[in-house]
Amino acid sequence: MKKVIFISAGPGDPDLITIKAINHLKKSEVVLVDRLVSPEIVNKYLNPRRKIIYVGKYNDMHNKKEKKSFFTHTQKSINHLMVYHALKGRYVVRLKGGDVSIFSNIMDELMELKKYDISYEIIPGVTAAIGASAYTGIPLTARGYASSVRFVTLHNxxxxxxxxxxxxxxxxxxxxxxxxxxxxxxxxxxLMMNKRNLYTDKLIAIVEQATTPMQKVYTSTLYNFKDMIKKEKKFLSPSLVIFGKIVNLYSYFKWNYRSNFLDKKNYFIY
Known part of the structure; x- marks a missing residue:
């Protein structure tokens, strides 16, 4: 076929994957899987005769134990695997956590495919910010609180x-x-370079392992942030930060997201 399908696996809850993504996974022959993809997606939806290649990147691993237990790849080797199998005419799927177009290095992989004249398709999905917003009850925009939202990466x-x-x-x-x-x-x-910022009405929410049964949410003012950090010295990856007036709504709209997982035996533990 000489084509690669980029599929968004979603932020953690395996039920957030799209029907279109599932249809492609069922036909897949070679699947390159990122570290933060739920094993339930792999076990439930992939063609049973497919070849799975786990391609977690070394830089994404945050402790020595994880680096030893998960086979790691560079971006160059991931690109090579995609091209190699696509040129062999295999049904290649690149399965990424979250949404494939949000902070996922998709441009490097697309450029490599174009270099070899390999066609591709991109299947959108739920990015971590949207999943965290929904599963915490924090609307990212709401009248009187915020009319816009920005996604910021702090990789650098x-x-x-x-x-x-x-x-x-x-x-x-x-x-x-x-x-x-x-x-x-x-x-x-x-954020606190200017001391007057300490008294803003904006709050911080740290959402740890969003949309999974292990999800935890920590909220604080800027003024009290260091006290919160002392109590919770280590936040598990992946975690993200929501900052703004909108976080004040968390205490009103949070809901029992764990009920989603009562019947699940195989969810992803980060």
Missing amino acids: PNSIDKNQWNEFMETKDTLVFYMCVHKLYHIMDK
Whole structure:
């Protein structure tokens, strides 16, 4: 077929995958699977005669035990595997956590496919921010609270300068910080550069392992943030931060998301 299907697995709850994605997985012959994809998706929806290649990246592993237990790849080797199997005419699926177009290095992989004139299809899905918003009851936009939302990656903290951090404090937008579990102090230090920011009506929500049975939510003001960090010294990956006036609604609209998993025997533990 000489084609690669990019499929979004969603943020954790395996039921959030789309029907279109499932239809492609059932026909797959080779599936390249990211680290944060639920095993239930792999076990339930893939063609039983398919070849599975786990391609977690070394930089995504946050502890030595995980690095030893999960076979790791560089982006170059992932690109090579995609091209190799596609040129062999196999039904290749690239299965990524969250949504494939949000902070997922999809551009590198698309450029490699175009280099070899390999066609592709992109199946959208639920990104972590949307999943976390829904499963915490925190609407990312709401009249009187926020009319816009921004997704920000902190993979490289130095990419955001002082003026941008000041603008983050002034904006009425809801901010969602991805890939930040190990950079929480950095985020808070930047937001609190101006001491008057400590008394803002905006709140922080740290959502740990969103949409899974292990989901936890921690909320705080900027003023009390360091006290919260002392109580919860380590937040598990993946975690993201929602910051804005909208977080005030969490206490009103949070719901029992764990009821979704009562009948599940094989959910993903990060």
